[in-house]
Structures are given as structure tokens and as C-alpha cells.
Amino acid sequence: MSTRSRLAPYLFVGGAAVYLLVFTATPLLRGVLLSFTDTKLLNPDGGEYVGLDNYHDLLVDDRFASSVLTTILYTACTVAGALLLGTAAAFAINDGFRGRAVVRAILTMPWAVPSIAVVLVFTWIFNVGDGVANRGLAGLGIGEQGWLIDPDLGLLSVTAVSVWKVFPFIMLVVLAALQSVPAELRESARVDGADRFTALKEIVLPHIAPTLRIVALLMTIWSLRRFEIIYLLTGGGPVDATNTLVINVYREAFANSDLGRASALGMLGLCLSLVVTVVYFVVERRSARREEL
Amino acid sequence: MKRLTGAGPGRWLAVVVLIVVAGFPVYWMLNTALATREELFSGQSLWPRVDRIVSVFDVFDSDVPLMRWLTNSAIVASGTTFFSLALAVLAGYGLSRYRRFHGRGLVGFALFATQMLPEALLIVPLYTLFVSLGLINGLFGLVLADTAFAMPVAAWIIKSAVDGVPYEIEEAARVDGAPRFVIFSQVTLPLVAPSVAAAAVITFFDGWNEYLFASTFIRDSTKWPASKGLSSFIGEFITPLSTVFSAALVFTVPAIVFFLLVQRRIVSGLTSGSVKG
Numbered sequence: 001m002s003t004r005s006r007l008a009p010y011l012f013v014g015g016a017a018v019y020l021l022v023f024t025a026t027p028l029l030r031g032v033l034l035s036f037t038d039t040k041l042l043n044p045d046g047g048e049y050v051g052l053d054n055y056h057d058l059l060v061d062d063r064f065a066s067s068v069l070t071t072i073l074y075t076a077c078t079v080a081g082a083l084l085l086g087t088a089a090a091f092a093i094n095d096g097f098r099g100r101a102v103v104r105a106i107l108t109m110p111w112a113v114p115s116i117a118v119v120l121v122f123t124w125i126f127n128v129g130d131g132v133a134n135r136g137l138a139g140l141g142i143g144e145q146g147w148l149i150d151p152d153l154g155l156l157s158v159t160a161v162s163v164w165k166v167f168p169f170i171m172l173v174v175l176a177a178l179q180s181v182p183a184e185l186r187e188s189a190r191v192d193g194a195d196r197f198t199a200l201k202e203i204v205l206p207h208i209a210p211t212l213r214i215v216a217l218l219m220t221i222w223s224l225r226r227f228e229i230i231y232l233l234t235g236g237g238p239v240d241a242t243n244t245l246v247i248n249v250y251r252e253a254f255a256n257s258d259l260g261r262a263s264a265l266g267m268l269g270l271c272l273s274l275v276v277t278v279v280y281f282v283v284e285r286r287s288a289r290r291e292e293l
Numbered sequence: 294m295k296r297l298t299g300a301g302p303g304r305w306l307a308v309v310v311l312i313v314v315a316g317f318p319v320y321w322m323l324n325t326a327l328a329t330r331e332e333l334f335s336g337q338s339l340w341p342r343v344d345r346i347v348s349v350f351d352v353f354d355s356d357v358p359l360m361r362w363l364t365n366s367a368i369v370a371s372g373t374t375f376f377s378l379a380l381a382v383l384a385g386y387g388l389s390r391y392r393r394f395h396g397r398g399l400v401g402f403a404l405f406a407t408q409m410l411p412e413a414l415l416i417v418p419l420y421t422l423f424v425s426l427g428l429i430n431g432l433f434g435l436v437l438a439d440t441a442f443a444m445p446v447a448a449w450i451i452k453s454a455v456d457g458v459p460y461e462i463e464e465a466a467r468v469d470g471a472p473r474f475v476i477f478s479q480v481t482l483p484l485v486a487p488s489v490a491a492a493a494v495i496t497f498f499d500g501w502n503e504y505l506f507a508s509t510f511i512r513d514s515t516k517w518p519a520s521k522g523l524s525s526f527i528g529e530f531i532t533p534l535s536t537v538f539s540a541a542l543v544f545t546v547p548a549i550v551f552f553l554l555v556q557r558r559i560v561s562g563l564t565s566g567s568v569k570g
Contacts, residue, residue, distance in 0.1 A: 027419050031418055092308050093308065116523045167315075249414055
């Protein structure tokens with residue numbers, strides 16, 4: 001191989017690699033270093049090395065524990081809700097029918113709406129006095145709810161908005177997978193006398209399972225880091241009800257000016273995403289091996 | 294293909310419920326944009342005053358500097374698209390066509406890892422970096438920060454598109470003695486153009502929608518992109534809601550239109566590109 005062709009891949013990939021190094025990896029490394037200091041926002045160059053103090057303080061803090069719990073709860077419910085709703089929607093519009101393209105377009109809309117517009121409209125829908133959500137409940141004879149200001153409801157409302165925003169992505173992905181189930185497979189199942197449920201379980205589900213796994217992974221890591229919708233709807237409140245780790249990072253850095261602690265929080269949150277990703281790849285490898293056998 | 298008529302009323306019901314769930318908030322933006330203050334607070338009608346539809350554009354004559362915000366958003370979004378695609382087209386092609394070179398795994402991992410990074414964690418280091426580069430309080434700094442998060446997604450989509458182009462097509466041109474870069478730009482790139490377009494839409498609206506960097510890096514309200522500008526209405530009760538939601542609609546509609554145009558390619562690019570490394 002000539003020197004030129006050996007260099008080629010680096011010329012193609014090099015730009016992106018350098019970019020990530022400068023604008024992602026280096027800031028991340030700085031974040032790691034900050035997490036071992038007591039740096040304050042008002043004096044960003046004046047931090048002292050404090051070892052693992054920030055991590056230690058967090059791990060013995062009940063508020064941190066409840067933030068981790070909130071994060072896991074929010075992520076689990078958002079991913080489960082979006083998977084259920086998205087898959088159900090994909091099945092509902094999988095067969096051809098007149099107007100299907102329009103229906104699919106309408107169901108795709110939430111995914112395209114910018115987060116800030118989502119927040120504006122849901123803040124109004126959930127408005128206590130005049131919002132349409134409470135007026136709907138009143139019509140059913142149910143009293144007013146403080147959707148975004150009641151500590152018992154805050155997380156549920158924020159999760160519902162998140163599910164609404166992200167389910168179309170799952171719908172589109174599952175729909176694409178469903179369309180690729182070979183017609184002969186379904187046909188032969190039908191000839192063999194399998195009922196709808198058996199055909200679904202034995203043929204369709206195994207076919208779309210890898211797709212569901214990757215989309216579940218993406219959904220999970222995106223939910224673990226979701227910021228705008230939560231922060232702008234509730235700011236982490238009411239009474240910390242929606243105080244996920246990323247919200248916590250932002251609050252520590254910009255409200256409490258504690259960059260060291262904020263960075264340590266961010267690192268621990270990142271570990272959560274890493275764990276999920278590693279689990280995913282272990283599961284993928286196992287199922288790949290099973291298919292080889 | 295089977296007609297839905299054979300699928301029973303259960304399915305119709307499900308479709309109708311889904312349409313209402315997905316469509317209602319967008320519908321409500323429109324409804325609110327078309328209502329007067331009195332109508333809103335005396336029990337907002339479920340039916341929008343479509344006869345007032347042109348009044349949505351009155352927002353451009355209001356006190357809200359929407360035109361300036363949208364211009365700033367368009368600048369950030371265009372810049373993000375330009376840098377992201379320039380890097381991602383090359384990287385996507387390189388990762389797809391060259392299977393063995395030092396650091397390939399690392400670059401692949403780094404592209405995926407950006408999906409896990411919370412922006413909130415990177416804000417402070419990026420902030421200090423931009424201060425030292427003199428990029429704070431400017432739209433160009435936003436472009437650079439947004440590109441770091443948008444480019445990996447674009448690279449992913451383009452890589453999976455190139456994966457789908459049979460290598461034999463390039464082989465033929467190679468035999469004719471065409472250099473690799475010419476093959477890339479003249480043969481393969483045109484074939485994956487639809488996916489590049491999809492990646493362009495994704496990156497454009499990444500920049501268009503981005504809020505967190507915009508709200509921390511930009512101090513002058515004249516340089517606010519629309520995401521930050523619109524967020525200033527939250528918890529503010531002076532601007533009429535019809536104005537707020539007219540602005541939100543003008544900001545939202547382009548995103549909906551473009552996403553609907555390219556949704557299929559985004560979906561296949563994101564999922565297939567990530568499983569088959």
C-alpha cells in the first residue's frame with residue numbers, strides 16, 4: 001500500500017476527530033479536573049485541589065440520592081411510556097389505508113416541535129386557572145390539579161410531556177422495522193394456522209427486537225441527559241420533584257456557583273449512561289452469539 | 294395491501310386517539326394564537342377562529358423583535374449545518390469505507406459518546422474556552438458549540454448511507470484510475486445526497502432549537518436566537534398570549550415541515566448506523 005492511501009482514512013476522519021477533541025473531549029477532561037477542586041463560578045481559576053471531597057459529599061447527601069432516584073424514575077417512565085406508545089402507534093398504522101400518510105405526518109409532529117415551543121404550550125395547557133387540562137377535568141367533575149406546581153404531580157406531568165415529544169421517533173423506527181418483516185414469513189405463519197397473537201410473538205417480535213433494543217438505548221441515554229423540557233417546565237421543582245441529575249448540575253453551577261460539585265455530579269450522571277450503554281452492548285453480543293449457534 | 298376497513302373499529306379508535314394525543318398541543322398553539330385575551334380567560338373555545346389566521350403575522354408588527362431573533366437563529370442554524378456537514382460527510386465516508394486504521398474504534402466511540410454527554414456538564418469548560426478565544430456573547434461561538442453535538446449525528450446518518458452503497462460501484466471508477474477523493478465526491482456523494490439532505494435538516498434544526506448554550510453564552514438580547522427569546526415569555530405575563538403563540542408558531546412550522554420531508558432517512562440512518570459498527 002502506498003503512503004498516500006495509508007494516509008487517506010486519516011484525511012477523511014481527521015477533521016471530525018480534531019473537532020471532537022477540541023470541543024468535546026478537552027472540555028470533558030476539564031470537567032473531570034474541576035470535579036476534584038472547590039472551584040467557584042465567580043472565581044473560575046481560583047479553585048484548590050480537594051481530592052475526592054466533592055464525590056464524598058455527594059455520596060453521603062440524601063438530596064443526591066433522591067436526585068439519582070428521580071433521574072432513574074423519570075428515565076424509566078419516559079422510555080417505557082415512549083416505547084409503549086410508539087410501538088402501539090406503529091402497529092396501528094402499519095397496514096395501508098387511505099389517508100395513512102396524513103395520519104403518519106400528524107403523529108410525527110411532536111418530534112419536530114422545538115422544545116421551547118413544547119414548553120410554552122404545555123405551560124399554558126397545564127395552567128392552573130385557565131389551562132385546558134383543568135377545564136377538561138372540570139367537565140368530568142374532577143377538581144383543579146396543579147400539574148406543574150404540585151410536588152406529587154410534577155414528575156408525572158414532565159414525564160407525560162417528554163413521552164409526547166419523543167414517542168414519534170420510536171413509532172417511525174418501529175414502523176420501518178415492521179415494513180421489513182418479509183411478507184412470506186407472515187404468509188407461511190398464516191398457512192400454518194398460527195393465530196394473530198402467535199404470529200406476532202413468533203415472527204414479528206423477534207424480527208423487530210434488535211431495533212427495539214437500539215432505540216431503547218438511544219431513548220435511555222437521551223432521557224438521562226434531557227434538560228430543556230424539564231428545566232423550563234419546572235426548573236427542577238416543585239420541591240425537587242423533577243430535580244434530575246442534569247438539572248442538579250445546572251443548579252449547582254449557576255445557582256450555587258459550585259463548579260466543583262456540579263462537575264462531580266455531572267461525572268456521576270455520565271457513569272449512569274455508561275453503565276446503560278455497557279449493558280446494551282453485552283446484551284447485543286450475547287444475542288449475536290445465540291444467533292450464530 | 295390490506296385495507297384498514299377489515300381491521301375493525303378498535304383500530305380506528307386507536308388511530309383517532311393517537312391523532313388527538315399527538316396533534317392537540319400543536320393545535321392548541323394555533324388556537325391560542327388566534328384568540329383574544331378576553332376569549333382566553335373567559336373559557337377558551339375548543340375551536341380556533343380560523344378566520345383570523347392572517348393575524349398570526351401581526352406578531353412581526355408587535356413589540357417582540359421576532360424578526361431579529363429568527364435571523365439570529367437562522368445564522369446559528371446555517372453555520373451549524375455548514376460545519377457539521379463539512380466534517381460529517383468526510384468522516385462518515387471514511388468510517389464506512391476504511392475498516393482498518395488506527396483510532397477508528399476510538400472515533401466511532403467518541404461519536405456515540407457525545408449522545409451521552411449532558412450539555413450542562415460541558416457548559417462551564419466551554420464557557421471558559423470561549424472567553425479565552427473571544428467567542429463569548431457571539432453567534433459564532435454558538436455555532437461551534439452546537440456543531441459539537443450536531444456533527445456526530447450527521448456523521449452517523451451519512452456513514453450508514455455510504456454503507457448502503459455497493460463497493461463495486463466505486464471499484465469500477467477505481468480501475469479507471471480515478472483518485473479516491475474524486476470517487477468520493479463524484480461517485481459516492483451524489484448517491485447518498487438524500488441522506489446528506491436529511492443530515493442537513495437535523496443539524497439545521499439542532500442549531501435552530503438549541504437553548505442551553507444560547508441562554509448561557511449570549512448576554513446581549515439583540516443577539517438572542519429565537520429559542521432564548523421565546524423562553525423569556527415563560528412566567529412573563531405582559532405579552533399577550535396570542536402574540537407569544539404566534540411567535541412560537543412561526544418558529545415551529547418550518548421545523549415541522551422539514552422534519553416531515555426527511556423523517557424516513559433520519560430514522561434509518563440513526564438506527565442502522567449505530568448497530569452495525
